Amino acid sequence: MIESLVQLFDKYHLVAAFAVIGLAMYVAYWISNNLTHGKLHGSAIAIILGLVLAYVGGATTGGSKGLSDVTLFSGLGLMGGGMLRDLAIIATAYGVNLKEIRQTGFRGVVALFVGVLISFIAGGGVAIAFGYTDPVDITTIGAGAVTYIVGPVTGATLGASSEVVALSIAAGLVKSILTMVATPMTARLIGLDNPRSAMIFGGLIGTTSGVAAGLAATDARLVPYGAMTATFYTGLGILLAPTVLFLAVRAVM
Amino acid sequence: MVIYGVALLAGCMMAGLVIGDLLGEMLNIDSNLGGVGIAMLLLIFITGVLKDRGKMADSTASGINFxxxxxxxxxxxxxxxxxxxAAxxxxxxxxxxxxxxxxxxLALVPLLTGKRPENALEDDPLAGETRYTPTRASVTTGAPVLDRSRHTSSTPAHKH
Incomplete structure (x- = not known):
């Protein structure tokens, strides 16, 4: 009986995921309204709930895809995967103020370069502080602090050891997850309440998953502006990290 | 029809991804260079033109809005x-x-934003709801510490 139920959930995994996420959203908004009196936004609670479930799922299965490694919830991987996520991100652009994008365009590009550079320096600096001296290792960990995709791509290009590549992925994951949680909490402090600062935020932080989730939990109307710049970030990081930034690290070390 | 909206959205996505891929190849990097961002701009532009010509039916819009x-x-x-x-x-x-x-x-956001633009989304009643008191900022630095403590307890499970 239970076995056939699990099989059914596995067979109709995407539909099951819709139901599960719907339930999670209901619980999150209930908590938001009744326990925090709307002070902590429902979507922020839902995202934190998702991360906690991902931790539980990962810890129990030993897999790398959070709760979606549990057979019962395998559809979460498809629902939250790159394909549907990007489709939904693009859909948020419908109704965006084009004037705003034109006005912030230049600052957004500046934010992109500053963002990649500052994250790289932070990651590389921490690597040096922890005693890494090989320019390849420092560059790979620095690239990981850019995003968890730039890290392994850079590591593969430069021939870093798998241990260092794993570290760089972990650094990028910490960045993405912390962005999801920290953005709604610091939004007011850093003036994250208008399209312009959202575009700059997207360019500075760049990790698409983190930016998208962080802004969704802050104010859903800001999502398209932040996501727009953030989607260029990983490409720029992959362009700069194994080339210019690696040469710079080698020159310094 | 609703599918027109979904198809428009999907078409913009695929076109943006193709352009992003071509850009990546041109610059010799193994990545899609901003395909999603390009798709967003395409969608904004195309729906803008359609709206101006009065060809954006409500049902089409609902395919995107979903x-x-x-x-x-x-x-x-x-x-x-x-x-x-793993994180x-x-x-x-x-x-x-x-x-x-x-x-x-995060610290650099206000620096690069510069002067606060007048068109902040303040007038909206929702905006107040989604704001947080600065005191919650301390939770920010607390968050990773909390997660690390969970990690410490799970370490033995990893080293089996």
Whole structure:
């Protein structure tokens, strides 16, 4: 009986995921309204709930895809995967103020370069502080602090050891997850309440998953502006990290 | 028809991804260079033209708006399928590097934004609801510490 139920959930995994996420959203908004009196936004609670479930799922299965490694919830991987996520991100652009994008365009590009550079320096600096001296290792960990995709791509290009590549992925994951949680909490402090600062935020932080989730939990109307710049970030990081930034690290070390 | 909206959205996405791929190849990097961003600009532009010509039917718009509204649930599903365990078992280097990158990035937002634009989304009643008191900022620095303590307790399970 239970076995056939699990099989059914596995067979109709995407539909099951819709139901599960719907339930999670209901619980999150209930908590938001009744326990925090709307002070902590429902979507922020839902995202934190998702991360906690991902931790539980990962810890129990030993897999790398959070709760979606549990057979019962395998559809979460498809629902939250790159394909549907990007489709939904693009859909948020419908109704965006084009004037705003034109006005912030230049600052957004500046934010992109500053963002990649500052994250790289932070990651590389921490690597040096922890005693890494090989320019390849420092560059790979620095690239990981850019995003968890730039890290392994850079590591593969430069021939870093798998241990260092794993570290760089972990650094990028910490960045993405912390962005999801920290953005709604610091939004007011850093003036994250208008399209312009959202575009700059997207360019500075760049990790698409983190930016998208962080802004969704802050104010859903800001999502398209932040996501727009953030989607260029990983490409720029992959362009700069194994080339210019690696040469710079080698020159310094 | 609703499918027209969905197809328009999907078409913009595929066109943007193709352009992003071509850009990546041109610059000789193994990545899609901003395909999603390009797709967003395409969608804004095309729907703008269609609206101006009065060819954007309500049903077409609802095909796009559905995916717009599904965005947050999809993000929650994405959060639930992140490798949170790996993030906090990567060791101190990964943790400190990740935290520092976020803190510096957030700190630079007001610097690069410059003068506050007048068109802040303040007049909206929703905006007040989604704001947080600065005191919650301390929770920010507390968050990774909390997760690390969970990690510490799970370490033995990893070293079997």
């Amino acid at each position: 995916w717009n509204a599904m965005y947050i649930p999809i993000v929650v599903a994405m959060a639930a399928s992140q490798n949170v365990v 906090f078992s990567g060791g101190m280097v990964a943790l400190v590097a990740g935290v520092l990158a976020v803190v510096l990035g």
